[in-house]
Amino acid sequence: MKLTLKIWRQENATAKGKMVDYNIDGIDGDMSFLEMLDVLNEELVNKGEQPVEFDHDCREGICGSCSLQINGEPHGPDKFITTCQLHMRTFKDGDTIVIEPFRAKAFPVIKDLIVDRTAFDRIQQAYGYISVNTSGNTIDANTIPIEKENADDSFNAATCIGCGACVAACKNASAMLFTSAKVSQFALLPQGEVEADRRVLAMVEQMDKEGFGNCSNTGACELECPKGISLENIARMNREYLKASVK
Amino acid sequence: MGGLLKSSVAKKFAMALSGLFLVLFLAQHFTINLTSVISPDTFNSWSHFMGTNILVQGILQPILIFGVVFHFIMGFVLEIQNRNARAKSYVSYNGSANSSWMSRNMIYSGAVVLAFLGLHFYDFWVPELVHKYIESHPEDATRYYGELVAKFVSPVRTGLYVVSFVFLMLHLLHGFSSSFQSMGVNNKYSEGIRKFTVGYAIIIPLGFIFIAVFHYFNNL
Amino acid sequence: MSILDSKIPKGPLEDKWSNYKNNINLVNPANKRNIDVIVIGTGLAGGSAAATLAELGYNVKTFCYQDSPRRAHSIAAQGGINAAKNYQGDGDSNYRLFYDTVKGGDYRSREGNVYRLAEVSGNIIDQCVAQGVPFAREYGGMLDNRSFGGVLVSRTFYAKGQTGQQLLLGAYSAMNRQINRGKIQAFNRHEMMDVVLVDGKARGIIARDMLTGEIERHSAHAVVLASGGYGNVFYLSTNAMGSNVMAAWRAHRRGAFFANPCYTQIHPTCIPVSGDHQSKLTLMSESLRNDGRIWVPKTKEDAEAIRAGKKKPTDLSEDERDYYLERRYPAFGNLVPRDVASRAAKERCDAGFGVNKTGEAVYLDFASAIERYGKEEAFTAGHKNPSKEEIIKLGKGVVESKYGNLFQMYEKIVDQNPYKTPMMIYPAVHYTMGGLWVDYNLQTTIPGCYATGEANFSDHGANRLGASALMQGLADGYFVLPYTIGDYLAQDISTGKIPTDTSEFDSAEKEVSDRINRLMNAGGQHSVDFYHKKLGKIMWNKCGMSRNAVDLKEAINEIAELREDFWKNVKIPGSADTKNAELEKAGRVADFLELGELFAKDALHREESCGGHFREEHQTPDGEALRDDENFKYAAAWEYTGKPSDAILHKEELIFENIELKTRSYK
Ligand SMILES: Cc1cc2nc3c(=O)[nH]c(=O)nc-3n(C[C@H](O)[C@H](O)[C@H](O)COP(=O)(O)OP(=O)(O)OC[C@H]3O[C@@H](n4cnc5c(N)ncnc54)[C@H](O)[C@@H]3O)c2cc1C
Ligand code: HEM
């Protein structure tokens, strides 16, 4: 397959940056999208040019490192996958592919396609935890039964990989889906309920501070989320927040 | 108020509440207007009641005005914040891949409705105020129907009304069900709620359009 | 006598850990505030240790190369975590978990450590549940368990296919709590380049800020290495792209012995390599072997026809297929342990029976499972004479409910529907049992330098059982290290802050900068990946699933040559004072090029077959592994002396007082 790539190149956080065209040949449908970029980078290195920087690690859709806005959609056109799981057979010979970094004020570009997603870490540091000691002096794991449905919903919320596609897809660059997934995971468990009020207030406050946009309920996040995190979590967070604020 | 509406979640809650309030008002407004098609007398008497009742004029009307003003100002505030949240825009952004046009363009449909409200005030409310308070005409319980019908002589105005209500429809197609999500309602009833809101969003504006067009053709 | 002292406490096996805890030195809370600890790695082992140490009151600095601690490679673990809770009432106990682990490791691990691991395993589950880890539950609200390979009880706790993710997010949330309290400073996108020794003790590290390229000095009273495994020495593995040996290897060069480097786990069910572009391999969970039957064509003609695309697997009739595991191991069939299944697949492919483009794949077929389940379902539903289509439809439903997500993952990668045509699988490097030698305290041979998780060699012997790496990482971090490190730090209560403006830091920093300069200014012929792929080929072909003296000797030479060429000719564009992925990779590959040689040397010296280490010279007449307990019942700890080839071997004899050594047989 022969392709034209339009890739955002930006030397560093303060540089201006621009789209640069690359032609690439010999791409096989069995390659993953990142392997296609590996091929491009190998060529660039051999020519003595600087390879395109992008974040990645596990390459199996679980670490949440990989990002990329591909032809106007986070993680590309396929649904329920990350960029590292996107395969080149999705594209056709002769296609032009536009590759940009995730864009949000709260996710500043670091270099080329790498953005700084530490805003997510700060949201979690604000209260994305249950205040128990890790000393091991806790009660037996089966002392408190948890309704299977709640345990499953909590798990589903907890499968968020922190990739930021929800922010990237949202016209408002809102981080509601991410934040609500975390709030929900704990709110649904008896262990997490104890601090639920303080948690939701603190996490929403941090989310706002980071400069993410507001939620317009467009639902783009849910459709672009590689893990299918549900909008129900956002409603739950709204509920939890309102409940906590009137108390 | 600033403190109360500090957070994004609270702002959206207020947005939803004011929107829902407008939805209720719209239903009420529509019911009265509909009578103009069925029975001019009923229309006159209901309008007379609304226009002279102390409760309606002294309490509901100010709330309504506050609601409208609050809603659109907050709409603009949110929009500005939302735009700022993406410092640099995408070269290629395929919004239609994951969201509806209505949901992405609430500010535009809202702005059209706002412009319409301007026209609407100019058409009905301003004359009404002039009539009642400046020129201090004695109350005439039968004047309303005639005033209404007279507005729909002009094809341009009738056209503007029609277009505005199409935008209101677009606004409500997303807005009505969205307000439930903003208030934290998303459960097994949500599918039913969504169907109802879609029905409402289509039927009510269509009804308004019908009324306008009906009077226009009656005037011919 | 060996210079290695494992420091196993005296007394009966069950009492060792309690006795130990009762007799160690403690640091009082006020003094902990004056003590700094550096933790390299934020996976299960590092994240849990950092959170606990900070909670105890120490000042902790964590380092990881990802942009967030949450992305450490532990996130990828799928299957589950073992714990001897005996919730199922099926006779599980600490002793049984201990026994299974030692046996599974082919009797090459230390009894004392493994027993302690079993002893604290239950605490891990309590801890994680309290933290909000959403493990799978039954309708009654109690925790659910699943069974894993090689054991007779159901003791594996899980969260669908994302157990590692959930456990890591638990540890990360505990870290976040401490970050919020100011007790942990997290240095993300920072790579440790060296450890700094002062008076023979680990007192700090040199790190590179991967965004600015700045070389930084960080001091501490102790350094914990939780930097994961080194499977990527093979280039292709199921590990994350960035997994590397640099932290462990730098410590090794400074005096920490490296133990059993040749013990590698090669997992039989991974998606095969599809071409030269391949960058990493994906695991298909072990659980699939419960229902899938593994086969290759009986004749080479059929295999060739399939490779050429002239025939499809479904064209072959039953008697044209060779279910080689069932043939060779009638008793265990498709459920032989990982090492045995992997070698058998390789044997068939090497003999020319492989079934994909590259000839390196075998089939994992669900057709008979679909039929069996379909019949069962139809029968229970009261259809006594179901049609073929009906059976298949019902059977597919059952298989989907069990393995749906794996089948979907497979389809995304391979673009074939595994419900209709058999899956193709091949073994791949998955886990490394070897690592830094540590004593019972998890301390390396450098005082003050600790190693936990996959980075150490401790608990899995020559072969790791499924679901026990997660257990080990969390046991080390939450429950073991926080005690043992206190015993050491008790002597540092009045040491005061370790200064970084000393000659030791000066020279360590200079060495790091010089090394980077050398890499940046090398000849500029080939990319880093070029060398990494070459190294991977040597490792896979000559130090892989089966090894022999001739190959290993060749490998040693070839790796040494490749390393020399690398330092002369590697090409790294850009500069060192910015984000530079090529430079990062180069630093890691440079260390793999040293480790690889030691790996081969270790494999060459171990003249026996045990666990994941199979020496062709040491097998029974029918091709099974032949262990030599008389001569090799020891952990091989290598001391660095300047070159991998000159490394000195130290032996730690393994003493088995509570378990009888036996031969594993699966016939
Ligand atoms: C696909 C897959 C599935 C698995 N499934 C299971 C399972 O079901 N059950 C089970 O028990 N085990 C499983 N394992 C094994 C298990 O996941 C790992 O052994 C375990 O997670 C290792 O944890 P760790 O904390 O030791 O290291 P890791 O999680 O690998 O963490 C290493 C850390 O060190 C950091 N680091 C490394 N080098 C440096 C450096 N130079 N400077 C700074 N930081 C550095 C990294 O950033 C990272 O934070 C699986 C493994 C794989 C690959
Ligand atoms: C006066 C002009 C108007 C403007 C400028 C306006 C603007 C907006 C905007 C921008 C939003 C989206 C807010 C967001 O999602 O972030 C919105 C939502 C909404 N609007 Fe309006 N609007 C107007 C009039 C109306 C009217 C007349 C109605 C009802 C009859 C209405 C009902 C709603 C509802 C129900 C919502 C949904 C609130 C939510 O998402 O929670 N709006 N409006």
Ligand code: SF4
């Ligand atoms: S909610 Fe989905 S899209 Fe957003 S960060 Fe989590 S996994 Fe990514």
Ligand code: FES
């Ligand atoms: S690289 Fe880990 S999710 Fe894509």
